[in-house]
Every structure is written in C-alpha cells, then in structure tokens.
Amino acid sequence: MLRKSGAQRRQPALWRRCRSLRQIKQVHALMVLRGFLSDPFALRELIFASAVAVRGGIAHARLVFDRIPHPDRFMYNTLIRGAAHSDAPRDALSVYARMARHRGDCGGGGVRPDKLTFPFVLRACAAMGAGGTGAQVHAHVVKAGCEPDAFVRNALIGMHASCGDLEVAAALFDSGARRDAVAWSAMISGCARRGDICAARELFDESPVKDLVSWNVMITAYAKRGEIAMARELFDQVPERDVVSWNSMISGYVRCGSLRHAMELFEEMQGMGEKPDTVTVLSLLSACADSGALDVGRRLHSYLSERFSRTGLTTILGNALIDMYAKCGSMKSAHEVFCSMRDKDVSTWNSIIGGNALHGHVNESIDMFEKMHKGNVKPDEITFVAVLVACSHGGMVDRGHKYFNLMQQQYRIEPNIKHYGCMVDILSRAGLLKEAFEFIDTMKVEPNSVIWRTLLGACRIHGEIELAEHANRELLKARSDASGDYVLLSNIYASVGEWLGSEKMRNLMDDTGVNKEAGRAVIDGSSKDLMQSCRQF
The missing domain is CATH 1.25.40 (Serine Threonine Protein Phosphatase 5, Tetratricopeptide repeat)
Known part of the structure; x- marks a missing residue:
C-alpha cells in the first residue's frame, strides 16, 4: 500500500498556481516562447505538474516526455508514478520498459531504476492484476539490491498479496515487516482486493497498530460487498477520518441505493470540517442521475458553484452535472452548465448531444453535433450513437446515412452493434422495412x-x-x-x-x-396522496 506523501513536494510558486491542465498548457506555451524547453529543471517541473499535481494531465506529461532526447531518472520516476495512479496503469509499465531497455546506455543518457521507481511500477502491476509481470519486476528489484528498502518491500507485499504469490507476500511480511504498520496495511489491502475479506479482517484484528489506511481498506471492502452495517460500524469506530473514509462510506450508501443516508453523511462531513473532493461529489451526482433526484442534484450544483466560484468547474465535474441534469429531464440546466464550462472534452459533448436526443430535442442535438464536428474535439463512437438516436427520433433518414458514413470515412470508426441498431431503427421508423432488411445483410457483425x-x-x-x-x-x-x-x-x-x-x-x-409473463404496474409508494386515495376504495 503506497502513501501519497510525495505529492506534497514543494513546487515553485508559478507551478503551484497551476490547478488545471489548461493552465499547465499555458505555462508550457510560455516556456516554448521563452526558450525554456532546453532547461532540465523547467522540464522536470512541467512533467511533475502534468503527471502528478493536476488530475487528467498524464497524456500531456507523456507528450512532453516523449520529446525529450535523454530524460533523467526524476522524469522517468515522475511519469511512472503519474501513470500508476491514472486510469491507464499499463502506461507505467511501458515507460518502465523503456527505462529498462536503455539503463545500460549510460553514455547515451541511460538511467537505472532505483528505490523510487519500483514501488509505482509494482502498484501498476497490482492495479492491472498482472501478477506475472509483477514477479518479473520483483526479480529486477532483487538484482538492483532494493528489496531491503521498506518502501519497496511494502510495495512488493501489496502486489503479491493482491494478485501475485500469496506465499511470497507472507514470507516478505514475516521477514521483519511485522513491526511496520504500512506492511500490515499492504497485506490487509491485498487480501481485500483478492476478495478474501475474512482473511483481511483477521489480519486487521491481529494488527498491533492500525493506521488509517487499514481502517479505510476494511470500510471500503465491506461497503463494496454491500455489507453496509459492518462498514458503518468500522466507520464509527475509526479514531480519525480522512476524505477517503468519508468517500468509502458515502459510496457504499450510494451503491445500496440509500441516497438519503449518503447526503446526510455528506452534510455531516462538511459540518466536521472535512473538505469533500471530486470523488465525493461524483458519487453523489451519479446517484442523483440514476434515481432522478433533481432537487438533491441542484443542492450539489449550488455547493460546487460556491466552491469553484473563482476557478470555474473542472471538466469532470461539469460533465457529471450535465449528465445528471439530462437524466433528470432538466435540459435547460444541462445547457447552462455546458455553456459555463471553459474546458470541454469529448464526454462533455457526448452528454449534451445524448441528453438532447434522449428527450426528443432533435434539432438541438444535431446542432451540437455540427458544432463539435467543426470544432477541435474529435467525436468518438459514443458521439455517433447519440446523434444517430437523434436522427431516429426526428425521422431524418438521409442525415442518418450521412453521419453513419461520416463516422467511417472521415473518423475511421468501425460501426458496432449499437450504430447498426440505430440505423435499423431509423429505417424502420420511416417505414422503409425492405431497406432495413437489406441493410442488415450488409452488417459486419451478427444482428x-x-x-x-x-x-x-x-x-x-x-x-x-x-x-x-x-x-x-x-x-x-x-x-x-x-x-x-x-x-x-x-x-x-x-x-x-x-x-x-x-x-x-x-x-x-x-x-x-x-x-x-404477467403484466405489472409500478406505483410510487412514497406518494402520500396516492396512498390515501387508494385507501378510499
């Protein structure tokens, strides 16, 4: 189990002011104009800010890294670290493989992995469930003489316990690591990730010193299994909570469909001075979207507007708000959020195009797609499903054919079963049944x-x-x-x-x-008026 204390590394004031990828790119552009791209110190700070300090900047960090002729060890380690914590941990292994290939080329700028490299490579292996690759990295650790290092050893324990050889994890744990609270956390976390919550609980109860990570691992494990009472029992017992503790419990309530308890905990969290993070709010907005709780969603939007009044909403939070409003039927509010966002990605456009299509706002959906098509954001396969749904609802056969061909010819996206299904629906709704059958004969996938x-x-x-x-x-x-x-x-x-x-x-x-199957009617049992009316019969 890796701690993130390194994220507190002291950065120069300019980089500390960069709180979004957009601001990092602005500084990057300034570096190009001022000729700082040949300055190793400036490049290190640029890669650190993109890969570690700001969420969602790992792709930009990799772009910068790939253009550096001879990256140093700090650059390699920073990029590996950022990738290991991202949604694409495989990238950490590819950077490590490049580092390993060139480590003997000292004259050409090659660098060797060190004790700060291996923990994040092992974290990536654990995230991917790649126990075999982790075993190979373990061999590299031994060869480099880094196994005695506590940081590396705990990462090895965590990797082997979660996806590798449990006997190796136990051997490492028993060979002097039992006095280390972090090692206990690594073993507990590994067993929990394997799904063996009983073994994780035994270790947790046996642990002489329980750190906050151990508590959070157990709370999260119980919450994910739906054992919300056990999770809450531990949550109430934990000596000191952090944002992960609160998020685990809130997500557990959301997963169990108890939005009321989740919101109560969210408000209690703020009342106790703990600052909710992006994960907290995303979990609650997702629950609002799924349950149609528009009033709760608006309260969350109000909280976010106040919190981000100076910097503006981040892209990921803006996307979640658009999705929530669209699923709750408030397209006016969804459009307001969309227009207020400075940075939009493909998910932003997909949410607004799909939301309009879902509610039958055909022209608005088509107009949004055309703006996206003419702009600098490239549509993906989800975009084309959304716009084809709009064409289907609007009876736009010719336009549907146009977009279906555009997807393949200009954007090189191979249609999947959803795209084919939309085209069949377009033709069927228009009464062109023979054409629909002929279209099915041309499909590259089985209907x-x-x-x-x-x-x-x-x-x-x-x-x-x-x-x-x-x-x-x-x-x-x-x-x-x-x-x-x-x-x-x-x-x-x-x-x-x-x-x-x-x-x-x-x-x-x-x-x-x-x-x-017998027909069924669904009644909203929460409606007091309806229940009172029913009693009169």
Whole structure:
C-alpha cells in the first residue's frame, strides 16, 4: 500500500498556481516562447505538474516526455508514478520498459531504476492484476539490491498479496515487516482486493497498530460487498477520518441505493470540517442521475458553484452535472452548465448531444453535433450513437446515412452493434422495412435480438406479415424463451385478420413451454396522496 506523501513536494510558486491542465498548457506555451524547453529543471517541473499535481494531465506529461532526447531518472520516476495512479496503469509499465531497455546506455543518457521507481511500477502491476509481470519486476528489484528498502518491500507485499504469490507476500511480511504498520496495511489491502475479506479482517484484528489506511481498506471492502452495517460500524469506530473514509462510506450508501443516508453523511462531513473532493461529489451526482433526484442534484450544483466560484468547474465535474441534469429531464440546466464550462472534452459533448436526443430535442442535438464536428474535439463512437438516436427520433433518414458514413470515412470508426441498431431503427421508423432488411445483410457483425425485435415491432405498425415472419424466425434463433416475441407476432397476425396465424403462435408458446409473463404496474409508494386515495376504495 503506497502513501501519497510525495505529492506534497514543494513546487515553485508559478507551478503551484497551476490547478488545471489548461493552465499547465499555458505555462508550457510560455516556456516554448521563452526558450525554456532546453532547461532540465523547467522540464522536470512541467512533467511533475502534468503527471502528478493536476488530475487528467498524464497524456500531456507523456507528450512532453516523449520529446525529450535523454530524460533523467526524476522524469522517468515522475511519469511512472503519474501513470500508476491514472486510469491507464499499463502506461507505467511501458515507460518502465523503456527505462529498462536503455539503463545500460549510460553514455547515451541511460538511467537505472532505483528505490523510487519500483514501488509505482509494482502498484501498476497490482492495479492491472498482472501478477506475472509483477514477479518479473520483483526479480529486477532483487538484482538492483532494493528489496531491503521498506518502501519497496511494502510495495512488493501489496502486489503479491493482491494478485501475485500469496506465499511470497507472507514470507516478505514475516521477514521483519511485522513491526511496520504500512506492511500490515499492504497485506490487509491485498487480501481485500483478492476478495478474501475474512482473511483481511483477521489480519486487521491481529494488527498491533492500525493506521488509517487499514481502517479505510476494511470500510471500503465491506461497503463494496454491500455489507453496509459492518462498514458503518468500522466507520464509527475509526479514531480519525480522512476524505477517503468519508468517500468509502458515502459510496457504499450510494451503491445500496440509500441516497438519503449518503447526503446526510455528506452534510455531516462538511459540518466536521472535512473538505469533500471530486470523488465525493461524483458519487453523489451519479446517484442523483440514476434515481432522478433533481432537487438533491441542484443542492450539489449550488455547493460546487460556491466552491469553484473563482476557478470555474473542472471538466469532470461539469460533465457529471450535465449528465445528471439530462437524466433528470432538466435540459435547460444541462445547457447552462455546458455553456459555463471553459474546458470541454469529448464526454462533455457526448452528454449534451445524448441528453438532447434522449428527450426528443432533435434539432438541438444535431446542432451540437455540427458544432463539435467543426470544432477541435474529435467525436468518438459514443458521439455517433447519440446523434444517430437523434436522427431516429426526428425521422431524418438521409442525415442518418450521412453521419453513419461520416463516422467511417472521415473518423475511421468501425460501426458496432449499437450504430447498426440505430440505423435499423431509423429505417424502420420511416417505414422503409425492405431497406432495413437489406441493410442488415450488409452488417459486419451478427444482428442481435434487439435489432430483430425493432424490425418486428415496425412490421406490426406497417402490417408487413411476410417480413414479420422472417424477423420472428431470426429472433427465435437468437432467443427462444421470450414470451413477448411470440405475443408480438401473434398480435401482428391478429391486426390484419390472420386469426389462424395468431392462434398458431399462441399454440407454439404452449408447445415450447414458454409462459407469458404477467403484466405489472409500478406505483410510487412514497406518494402520500396516492396512498390515501387508494385507501378510499
């Protein structure tokens, strides 16, 4: 288990003022103009700020790093560290491999890994579940003479305990590490990551000195398993909490569907002087989006507006707000957040385009896509699903074909089953059923039951019996136990007076043992007025 104390490294005042990737890029541009790109000190600070100090800057750090002819050890270690903590830990291994390839080339600027390199490489192995690669790195550690170092040893324990050889982890732990609280945390964390929460709890109870990391590991493990009572029991017992403790508990309540308890804890967190971070708010906004709790979402938005009044919302928080408002049906608020954001990425555009499409705001969705297409943000496969959905809702067949071709020809994106499904839906809604069947014949992937069911529903609307029979045959090949598919074709026969065909489908259900599911109505039990009305009957 690695601590992040190194993140407190003292930076020069200029770099401390950089709190976003946009500001880092501005300083980078200034360095280019002033000729500082040949200054190793300035380059080190640029890589550190991009890879470690600011969230989401690792790609920019790698871009800078790859253009340095002879990076020094600090640059390598910083980039490996940043990648190990990012969403792409594999990049840490690729940088380490480059370092290992050139370590013997001392005359050409080669550098050797040291005790600050290995812990983050091992962290990346653990994050990827790459126990085999971790074992190879362990061999490099021994060869470099770094195994006795406590920082490296604890990283080895954590890696082996979570995805490597548990016996090796135990041997390292027993060989003088039992006096180290960090080593206990590494063993506890490793067992928890393996899913062996009983072993993790035994170690936790046995540990002579429980540090905050150990408490947080156990709280998180119980919360992720849905054992929210056990998580809360430990949370209430922990001598001192940090933001990770609060986040683990809040996320646990969100995962269990208890938004009320999560918000109560969020407010208690602020009342006790603990500052919520991005993870805290993202978890709550996600819960609001899933449950449609617009009022709670607005309260969170108000909190964020006050907190980021000077710097403006970060991209990731702005994206979460847009997604929340879109899923809660408040597209006006989603547009306001979108317009207020200074930095927008592809997820920002996808959220606003998809939100408009979802709510039938076809023209707004198309307009947003056109602005994105003409701007400097490259659409991805999710973007094209969203805009094709808008075309489907708007009955825009020609435009749908245009975007489908644009995706492949200009952006080199191969269509997946969702893109094909959208095109079939566009053609089906327009009554172009023969064209839809012909389009399916050109697909590079096997059509799934959703596509055939879309066609079957369109055949019912347009009274196409022969095509409906063909679609149903293909649908039953893909899935033969869905009663709705039989009932749908039976209703198609009945709608055009083909009573024998309708009865045949009903009999086929009986012969194949498919039972029709009973219909159900969903009532919002929280509505007091509705419940009072029901009692009157």
